[in-house]
Amino acid sequence: xxxxxxxxxxxxxxxxxxxxxxxxxxxxxxxxxxxxxxxxxxxxxxxxxxxxxxxxxxxxxxxxxxxxxxxxxxxxxxxxxxxxxxxxxxxxxxxxxxxxxxxxxxxxxxxxxxxxxxxxxxxxxxxxxxxxxxxxxxxxxxxxxxxxxxxxxxxxxxxxxxxxxxxxxxxxxxxxxxxxxxxxxxxxxxxxxxxxxxxxxxxxxxxxxxxxxxxxxxxxxxxxxxxxxxxxxxxxxxxxxxxxxxxxx
Amino acid sequence: xxxxxxxxxxxxxxxxxxxxxxxxxxxxxxxxxxxxxxxxxxxxxxxxxxxxxxxxxxxxxxxxxxxxxxxxxxxxxxxxxxxxxxxxxxxxxxxxxxxxxxxxxxxxxxxxxxxxxxxxxxxxxxxxxxxxxxxxxxxxxxxxxxxxxxxxxxxxxxxxxxxxxxxxxxxxxxxxxxxxxxxxxxxxxxxxxxxxxxxxxxxxxxxxxxxxxxxxxxxxxxxxxxxxxxxxxxxxxxxxxxxxxxxxx
Numbered sequence: 001x002x003x004x005x006x007x008x009x010x011x012x013x014x015x016x017x018x019x020x021x022x023x024x025x026x027x028x029x030x031x032x033x034x035x036x037x038x039x040x041x042x043x044x045x046x047x048x049x050x051x052x053x054x055x056x057x058x059x060x061x062x063x064x065x066x067x068x069x070x071x072x073x074x075x076x077x078x079x080x081x082x083x084x085x086x087x088x089x090x091x092x093x094x095x096x097x098x099x100x101x102x103x104x105x106x107x108x109x110x111x112x113x114x115x116x117x118x119x120x121x122x123x124x125x126x127x128x129x130x131x132x133x134x135x136x137x138x139x140x141x142x143x144x145x146x147x148x149x150x151x152x153x154x155x156x157x158x159x160x161x162x163x164x165x166x167x168x169x170x171x172x173x174x175x176x177x178x179x180x181x182x183x184x185x186x187x188x189x190x191x192x193x194x195x196x197x198x199x200x201x202x203x204x205x206x207x208x209x210x211x212x213x214x215x216x217x218x219x220x221x222x223x224x225x226x227x228x229x230x231x232x233x234x235x236x237x238x239x240x241x242x243x244x245x246x247x248x249x
Numbered sequence: 250x251x252x253x254x255x256x257x258x259x260x261x262x263x264x265x266x267x268x269x270x271x272x273x274x275x276x277x278x279x280x281x282x283x284x285x286x287x288x289x290x291x292x293x294x295x296x297x298x299x300x301x302x303x304x305x306x307x308x309x310x311x312x313x314x315x316x317x318x319x320x321x322x323x324x325x326x327x328x329x330x331x332x333x334x335x336x337x338x339x340x341x342x343x344x345x346x347x348x349x350x351x352x353x354x355x356x357x358x359x360x361x362x363x364x365x366x367x368x369x370x371x372x373x374x375x376x377x378x379x380x381x382x383x384x385x386x387x388x389x390x391x392x393x394x395x396x397x398x399x400x401x402x403x404x405x406x407x408x409x410x411x412x413x414x415x416x417x418x419x420x421x422x423x424x425x426x427x428x429x430x431x432x433x434x435x436x437x438x439x440x441x442x443x444x445x446x447x448x449x450x451x452x453x454x455x456x457x458x459x460x461x462x463x464x465x466x467x468x469x470x471x472x473x474x475x476x477x478x479x480x481x482x483x484x485x486x487x488x489x490x491x492x493x494x495x496x497x498x
Contacts, residue, residue: 001278002376002377003252003253004252004253004256004372004373004375004376005278005282005373005376005377007253008282008285008369008372008373009281009282009285011285011286011287013287028427029250029254031427031430031431032258032427033254033257033258035424035425035427035430036257036258036260036424037260037368038260038262038371038381038383040383040385041385041477042422042470042473042474043474043477044424044425044430046430047430047431047432047436048430048431048432049431049432049433049434049435049436050431050432050433050434051433051434052433052434053434056434080436086474086478088440088443088444088447089447089471089474089475089478090475090478092444092447092471092475093471093472093474093475095475095476095478095479096479097475097478097479099481099484100478100479100480100481100482101478103481103482103483103484103486103487104486104487104490104496105388105482105483105484105486106478108360108388108407108486109385111357111360111361111364112360112363112364112407112408114361115360115361115364115365115368116364116367116368116371118365119286119364119365119368119369119372120257120368120372122287122365123253123257123368123369123372124253124254124257126253127251127253127254128251128254132287134287134289136289136290136358139354139357149434149435149436150435150436150437151436151437152436152437155436158357158361159361173291175284175285175293176284176293178277178280178281178284181280181284181293181295181296181297182280182296182297182298182299183296183297183298183299184298184299184300184301185298185299185300185301185302185305185398186298186398186399187296187298187329187398187399187400187401187404188399188400188401191337194337195337195341198337198338198341221291222338222341222342223342224291225291225292225335225338225342226338226339226341226342226344226346227344228290228292229335229338229339229344229346229349229350229355230344230345230346230349231349232348232349232352233349233352233354234352234354235348235352235354235498237352237353237354237357238352238353238496238498241353247353247487247496249484249487
C-alpha cells in the first residue's frame with residue numbers, strides 16, 4: 001500500500017478542531033488540488049468560497065443547524081455548483097444558452113464537477129495532516145446562505161467543508177460490504193442474498209456502536225437509514241432550484 | 250509538496266490504454282478507496298459496476314458515442330447513484346420512505362455521494378501508476394445502459410470510469426485562474442474584473458491549443474463553452490429521472 005492509498009483509507013470526519021487557522025499557502029494548495037480534478041467537457045462548473053469573516057461563520061453555523069465546527073475550524077470552504085459563469089459567457093459570446101443552462105443534465109454535470117473538486121481538496125488536506133468535515137447542513141436554508149455569501153443566480157451552495165487541525169480523532173465507521181456495493185457485469189442480485197448482506201452489515205454496525213458507547217447504542221444500519229429517510233428533509237429543494245433557473249427542463 | 254498532492258496535481262485524462270487488465274487486487278483496492286469517502290448521513294447511496302464482459306463493453310462503448318477507450322482499457326467501472334438500496338430498506342423496515350426517496354434533495358445527496366466515491370477511486374488508481382478517464386457519454390442513452398447492466402429503478406448510472414495502464418500520456422489543460430474560482434467571504438465580484446479574468450484565461454487557453462496543434466487550433470475557452478452549451482444535449486434527462494422515481498418532489 002502506498003501512502004496515497006493510506007491517506008484515503010485513513011479518512012474519518014473531524015468535528016473538533018484546534019484554534020489554528022490554515023496558512024494562505026495551505027489554502028492555495030487545497031484549492032489548486034480541487035481545480036486539478038477532471039471536469040465534464042472542461043466546463044469547470046463550480047466556485048469555492050473561503051469564509052474567514054467570524055460574523056459570517058457564526059451565521060453559517062446557525063443556519064447549518066448550530067454545528068459548532070462550522071464556526072470553529074482552521075478554514076471554512078463553501079463549494080458551489082456554478083452555472084452563473086456560463087450565463088455570463090452566453091452574454092459575452094452572444095449565444096442563447098438558456099436551454100442548456102436550465103437543463104437537468106447540466107445541473108447534474110455541475111453537481112458532479114463540484115463534488116469531484118471537493119474530494120480532491122479533502123484528500124489534499126488530509127495529506128497535510130488536516131482533518132475535514134463535509135457540511136450538508138448549509139442546504140437547510142439556501143436562501144439565507146446565498147445572502148450571507150452574496151451568491152448570484154444559477155449558483156447553488158452545495159456543501160460546506162470545514163478543514164483544520166484535528167483536536168479529537170474519531171473512529172472510522174465500517175462501510176457496506178464490498179460485495180454489496182461492487183457488482184460485476186450486472187447490478188441485479190438475488191434478493192435473498194441482497195437482504196442477507198444487509199443483515200450481516202447490520203450486525204457489524206450494531207457491534208461498532210455497542211463497543212463505542214459501552215453498550216448504550218446498538219442501532220442497525222437499515223434501522224438508522226429508515227428512521228432518517230422517514231423524516232422529510234429539505235423538501236423545498238425542487239422549488240428552490242427551479243427558482244434559481246436550474247433543472248427547469 | 251508531498252506525493253499525495255503531487256499525484257493529485259499530476260492528473261490528466263488518459264484515452265489510450267495498454268492491453269493489460271487490472272488485477273483483482275487492484276480492483277479491490279480502488280473500490281475500497283471509493284468506499285472510504287465521506288457519505289452524507291452515512292447513506293452510502295451508490296453502487297459500482299465493474300464491466301468485464303467484452304460484449305457489454307463493446308455495447309457501452311457504442312452507447313457512449315463510439316468511444317474506443319470504453320472498450321479498451323484495464324477495467325471499466327460504472328458509478329451509479331443508488332437509492333434502490335434504500336427502497337429495499339423501506340420494505341424491510343416497514344417504513345414509508347417514498348417522499349424522501351423521490352425528493353430532489355436526496356437525488357442531490359446520491360449524486361454527491363457517488364462523485365466523492367469516484368474521485369477517491371481516481372486518486373487511488375493514479376497513485377498506482379494507472380490512468381483514468383471519466384465517461385459522461387454513458388448518459389447519452391441511459392435506458393439502454395440500464396438494460397445492459399440490469400439496473401433496477403432508483404439507480405442512475407452517472408458516469409463510467411475507464412482505468413488502465415496509459416499508452417499515451419496527454420497534456421494538462423490549464424484551469425481557470427484561481428482568483429476566478431476561489432473567492433473570499435463573498436461571491437459577488439466586480440463584473441469588469443470578472444470579464445477580464447475570463448479574457449486573460451481565454452488567452453492562456455488559446456496559447457495552449459496553438460502550441461499543441463502547431464497553430465491549427467486557437468479556440469478561446471468562452472467560445473468553446475458557448476459553442477458546447479448552444480447545443481442541447483441529453484434533454485431527456487428530466488423525464489428520465491422522474492420516470493425512475495427520482496426528483497419528483
